[in-house]
Amino acid sequence: MSIRRAVALGCGSYxxxxxxxxxxxxxxxxxxxxxxxxxxxxxxxxxxAEGELTSDLxxxxxxxxxxxxxxxxxxxxxxxxxxATPDQTFPSTATRVQNGLGMTHGFAFDVQAVCxxxxxxxxxxxxxxxxxxxxxxxxxxAETFSRILDWTDRTTCVLFGDGAGAVVLRGEDGTGAKxxxxxxxxxLRSDGRYNDMLFVDGGPSSTGTAGLLRMRGKEVFRHAVxxxxxxxxxxLKAAGATSDDVSWIVPHQANYRIIEATxxxxxxxxxxxxxxxxxxxxxxxxxxxxALDQGVRDGRIQRGNLLLxxxxxxxxxxxxxxxxx
Ligand code: UT7
Numbered sequence: 001m002s003i004r005r006a007v008a009l010g011c012g013s014y015x016x017x018x019x020x021x022x023x024x025x026x027x028x029x030x031x032x033x034x035x036x037x038x039x040x041x042x043x044x045x046x047x048x049a050e051g052e053l054t055s056d057l058x059x060x061x062x063x064x065x066x067x068x069x070x071x072x073x074x075x076x077x078x079x080x081x082x083x084a085t086p087d088q089t090f091p092s093t094a095t096r097v098q099n100g101l102g103m104t105h106g107f108a109f110d111v112q113a114v115c116x117x118x119x120x121x122x123x124x125x126x127x128x129x130x131x132x133x134x135x136x137x138x139x140x141x142a143e144t145f146s147r148i149l150d151w152t153d154r155t156t157c158v159l160f161g162d163g164a165g166a167v168v169l170r171g172e173d174g175t176g177a178k179x180x181x182x183x184x185x186x187x188l189r190s191d192g193r194y195n196d197m198l199f200v201d202g203g204p205s206s207t208g209t210a211g212l213l214r215m216r217g218k219e220v221f222r223h224a225v226x227x228x229x230x231x232x233x234x235x236l237k238a239a240g241a242t243s244d245d246v247s248w249i250v251p252h253q254a255n256y257r258i259i260e261a262t263x264x265x266x267x268x269x270x271x272x273x274x275x276x277x278x279x280x281x282x283x284x285x286x287x288x289x290x291a292l293d294q295g296v297r298d299g300r301i302q303r304g305n306l307l308l309x310x311x312x313x314x315x316x317x318x319x320x321x322x323x324x325x
Contacts, residue, residue: 012064165289
């Protein structure tokens with residue numbers, strides 16, 4: 001049976017130049033390098049320069065992904081940007097990226113699922129491609145969480161960073177088997193009962209401000225491992241695969257303890273996990289494509305490898321994808 005698959009042609013990423021270390025942070029809030037490393041695995045994070053916007057990060061990652069894919073904007077039909085930190089309330093950051101690429105055809109929109117945003121955007125792009133509505137899509141995760149942090153709150157400001165990552169997908173015919181290249185399955189979930197566990201305390205319709213991030217970290221942690229392992233297993237099952245088939249887990253990078261516990265539950269050894277949390281911190285929707293790009297460019301992720309992507313974030317939202325690179 002021939003079916004349409006969304007096959008990855010290339011990926012790219014971008015990190016702002018400025019690096020903020022734990023030691024530097026410990027001079028402005030009551031924290032220590034040791035606490036942050038022990039509890040989260042984070043050693044540093046990148047911070048966007050003044051005037052450097054989410055769309056700038058997204059555009060830089062997009063250009064790198066297009067270069068690897070060997071195409072330019074004329075070959076794209078769709079751009080989706082996953083972000084919870086758009087340049088403006090509207091228009092979408094995706095249309096700003098579209099304009100930045102000089103693309104005047106096709107269509108572009110944002111997806112908002114916070115840290116699960118890339119899993120959601122990848123799923124949406126895959127549906128368009130599999131339905132035959134779109135041939136080539138650019139999927140980006142881009143964030144400037146530094147702009148929505150309360151820099152006096154040590155329980156949150158040490159955790160997040162800025163960055164962007166992108167993937168180019170193109171429709172190709174597959175056999176329907178798990179050996180096909182491309183996105184083999186995506187699974188999405190949300191549960192709005194947990195809105196108040198991880199949120200920003202503002203918005204256009206409530207306060208008229210962007211608001212600052214608030215989190216009940218322990219509660220989020222408790223749900224994360226259970227939800228991530230369950231949806232990861234569902235995505236593998238839907239792809240007709242098992243944990244033995246997984247070459248690499250490319251997880252959302254919030255906390256090394258969550259990443260380790262999830263991999264253990266899914267049954268994949270830690271040496272098959274791409275871990276970037278130490279260098280990037282939690283970059284929300286950007287963290288999966290940033291880790292993916294690192295794994296591809298340093299040669300760990302090879303063509304034909306089966307990747308399990310998984311993420312969880314505010315809402316709660318969570319999602320996973322099985323992708324054969
Ligand atoms: O991407 C979206 C998903 N987000 C997440 O996945 C985050 C999930 N949560 C976590 O990763 C962890 O819960 C945290 C890293 C946020 C916190 O780790 P924890 O082991 O759950 O620590 P805790 O919140 O229970 O805090 C332990 C202690 C507290 O002090 P007391 O009450 O025991 O005296 C905190 O006040 O650590 C204190 N603490 C800090 N100490 C130094 C909290 N933040 C800091 C800090 N530096 N930055």
